[in-house]
Amino acid sequence: MRVSNSHLHTGTMDKHDLRHELKAAVAAIPQQEKSIRAKKAIRLIEDNALFKQAHSVMAFFPLPDEIDISSALPRWADEKELLLPAMENGLIVPKTYVPQLVRGDFGVMQPEGGPFPVDEIDCIIVPGLGFTLEGARLGRGKGCYDRFLAGTKASKMGLCFSEQILDELIVEPHDIFMDFVTVA
Numbered sequence: 001m002r003v004s005n006s007h008l009h010t011g012t013m014d015k016h017d018l019r020h021e022l023k024a025a026v027a028a029i030p031q032q033e034k035s036i037r038a039k040k041a042i043r044l045i046e047d048n049a050l051f052k053q054a055h056s057v058m059a060f061f062p063l064p065d066e067i068d069i070s071s072a073l074p075r076w077a078d079e080k081e082l083l084l085p086a087m088e089n090g091l092i093v094p095k096t097y098v099p100q101l102v103r104g105d106f107g108v109m110q111p112e113g114g115p116f117p118v119d120e121i122d123c124i125i126v127p128g129l130g131f132t133l134e135g136a137r138l139g140r141g142k143g144c145y146d147r148f149l150a151g152t153k154a155s156k157m158g159l160c161f162s163e164q165i166l167d168e169l170i171v172e173p174h175d176i177f178m179d180f181v182t183v184a
Helices: 015-027 031-047 070-079 144-150
Strands: 056-058 081-088 091-096 123-127 155-160 180-183
Touching: 031 070, 031 155, 031 180, 070 081, 091 144, 123 144
Parallel strands: 056 081, 056 123, 123 155, 155 180
Antiparallel strands: 081 091
């Protein structure tokens, strides 16, 4: 289901205000609804050819305003080489998933250990505050994912609630597009 967010006037709204509005839209989703839709998102990811064909997948441990895919992480780790992003000095470093995570930069739960080779990642599940169905992504404004994604040949799968799908989004030269956007 696609919800039009044309009331946001994304063409005239600056990214800071747009981020604020999108966070508010996600916060307005009742928790029970978020849980139902997270289960749907997990099924959609697992049914996607980009995920199915991948030997190594980088996912993420969700922040409170992101789709909670954490219940699927142990299962995915049994089936694939599962990686999570670790934040080190403002940069994303992929590391092998382990159930015992530690809090890193920006409050992100992440694994410890050594880095995984970026060029060996097949698919990356990418969170964001907003997406277009064409694959444009609005992140949190620090550029961490764009810098990381620019250096990988992996398939990129955005993940969001339908409230985060935008009709349009101002794209800058450094912005990296998703190959597919999974919408719950």
